[in-house]
């Protein structure tokens with residue numbers, strides 16, 4: 543069914559391809575990507591990306607919580623012309639979606655972060671670069687041209703390294719800062735532990751550090767001469783579990799753009815974020831990779847949205863796989879969602895083209911689900927569009 547909507551046109555493009563006998567290289571049901579990655583990638587990287595904390599139940603709970611909400615479609619409301627755009631952190635985005643920070647992409651595909659960033663830029667979708675990327679932030683910025691980019695901070699024990707990261711990120715055109723606060727240390731992750739697999743130990747995911755003057759100043763010898771010492775130094779200053787609320791003043795002083803706290807699940811933490819002058823929060827349990835047994839992200843969303851009021855923008859991640867997941871998160875009050883594992887899987891399976899496929903599928907499915915539910919804009923969604931499935 544042809545439409546004049548740029549997002550849903552992927553649907554038509556795929557069907558037209560069928561005339562020439564072509565089918566998509568990857569599944570269009572993005573929940574199927576994980577199974578493919580499990581079969582095709584080496585066990586270390588697969589365990590790292592697909593694995594979670596503890597017995598994995600939190601990652602499953604994220605999916606189940608989204609699944610318990612059901613959309614109640616409305617009919618006979620003009621949905622012929624849709625506008626998916628939303629205002630996020632002072633910018634107009636073409637759709638309520640961004641790629642979230644996923645570190646160390648080189649273990650999944652040699653194209654790594656530049657490939658993912660280019661795919662995002664090609665679709666006008668913001669890309670969030672992890673502090674723990676396998677490519678220096680300046681190189682990623684260059685790969686994506688004018689594309690909207692955000693920088694995710696792992697808040698180092700070393701103030702000078704943090705200060706340096708912030709000034710480099712600003713100079714390289716990253717417009718917003720996402721400070722991840724649910725990972726002051728890595729959780730107990732049995733899939734990685736059972737394989738004794740941690741990418742850092744092999745010196746990947748350290749590109750921003752090994753290219754940083756403040757970091758390098760702390761080394762006795764150049765990285766090339768003593769890589770092991772450099773990795774040890776990195777592991778020692780990577781994060782700081784001693785940080786508390788007053789420390790946020792340091793970030794405010796050293797970053798003049800929007801600041802978003804990632805990993806907020808409690809309404810009181812949202813209120814404190816607003817009191818501290820933050821601009822937004824990401825409701826997230828890190829895809830179930832941090833607190834085993836954590837509340838599902840979607841179950842925490844309404845409480846945080848209520849606490850945020852109009853003082854904070856609320857973004858959402860953890861468990862988003864389909865267009866209807868995006869509709870549900872927006873109906874529950876999120877301004878936009880961050881995509882995590884699905885784009886990493888797309889990259890692992892087909893590089894930059896795989897990330898573009900994932901983005902196009904998700905956006906097309908979102909557009910169609912929104913329209914078929916009776917909405918022409920994300921802003922008209924509300925909790926009244928959902929019902930909770932009976933237990």
Ligand SMILES: Cc1cc2nc3c(=O)[nH]c(=O)nc-3n(C[C@H](O)[C@H](O)[C@H](O)COP(=O)(O)O)c2cc1C
Nearest residue numbers: 591642643644645672722828829860861862882883
């Ligand atoms: C392999 C992997 C690496 C990640 N690295 C980071 C990171 O460097 N910084 C960060 O804030 N979040 C990181 N995350 C968490 C994501 O940003 C996001 O919160 C999570 O993937 C959402 O859950 P989902 O993938 O199940 O949707 C990572 C997630 C995965 C799967």
Ligand SMILES: O=C(O)C(=O)c1ccccc1
Nearest residue numbers: 645646674725747828831
């Ligand atoms: O693995 C993760 O979930 C993660 O956030 C991370 C932490 C340190 C480095 C790279 C990624």
